[in-house]
Amino acid sequence: MYAVIEDSGQQFRVSEGDVLDVDLRDLAEDAKSIEFERVLMVSDEKDTKVGMPLVDGAKVVGEILDPMVKGEKVHIYRWRRRKASKRKTGHRQKYIRVRISKISA
Numbered sequence: 001m002y003a004v005i006e007d008s009g010q011q012f013r014v015s016e017g018d019v020l021d022v023d024l025r026d027l028a029e030d031a032k033s034i035e036f037e038r039v040l041m042v043s044d045e046k047d048t049k050v051g052m053p054l055v056d057g058a059k060v061v062g063e064i065l066d067p068m069v070k071g072e073k074v075h076i077y078r079w080r081r082r083k084a085s086k087r088k089t090g091h092r093q094k095y096i097r098v099r100i101s102k103i104s105a
Contacts, residue, residue, distance in 0.1 A: 001015065001016065001042070001043065001044040001045075001103055002014065002015045002042075002043055002103070003015075003039055003040075003041065003042045003043070003058070003060055003103050003105075004039070004040045004041040005036045005038060005039055005040065005060050006038040006039075006040055007022050007023070007036060007038065008022065008023040011040065014060060014100045014103070015100065015103075016100055016101065016102065016103060017099065017100065018099070018100045019065065019097065019098070019099050019100075020097075020098055020100070021069060021071070021095035021096065021097055021098075022034075022095060022096050022098055023093075023094075023095060023096070024068060024094040024095060024096055025096070027064075027067070027096075031064060031067075032063065032064060033061055033062060033063050033064060033101070034061075034062050034064060034096070034098060035059055035060070035061050035062075036059065036060040036061075036062065037059050038054060039051065039054060039055045039058040039059060039060060039105075040053065040054065040055070041055065042055055042058050042103065042105040049105055055105060057105070058103075058104065058105040059104055060100060060102070060103050060104075061100075061101050061102040061103075061104075062098035062099060062100050062101060063098065063099045063101045064096060064097070064098055065097045065098065065099055066096070066097040067096060068094055068095075068096065069094070069095045069096070069097045070092045070093070070094055070095075071092055071093040071094070071095055072092070073090050073091070073092050074090065074091050074092070074093075075088065075089075075090050076088070076089045076090065076091065
């Protein structure tokens, strides 16, 4: 069984046991799980449900493995030609690492 979920403008194809990184959000300090209610599609061996745009009553539950993980560093390099002007900065996006524990449709 797998599902396609939407989170922060991104779509993820997930199955039970998959580990994925989703954008950081405000959660309670003692939160152990997270629910994704924007489910676009659910499929198993015999049936496929496609939402218009969401599947009614479907949700995906994930267990929080790490509340804050940093992504890879992205370098931003800006310069102006024929001027002695340049600037280099970097950015590391923060994520929540989640293991999918349950898909219900």
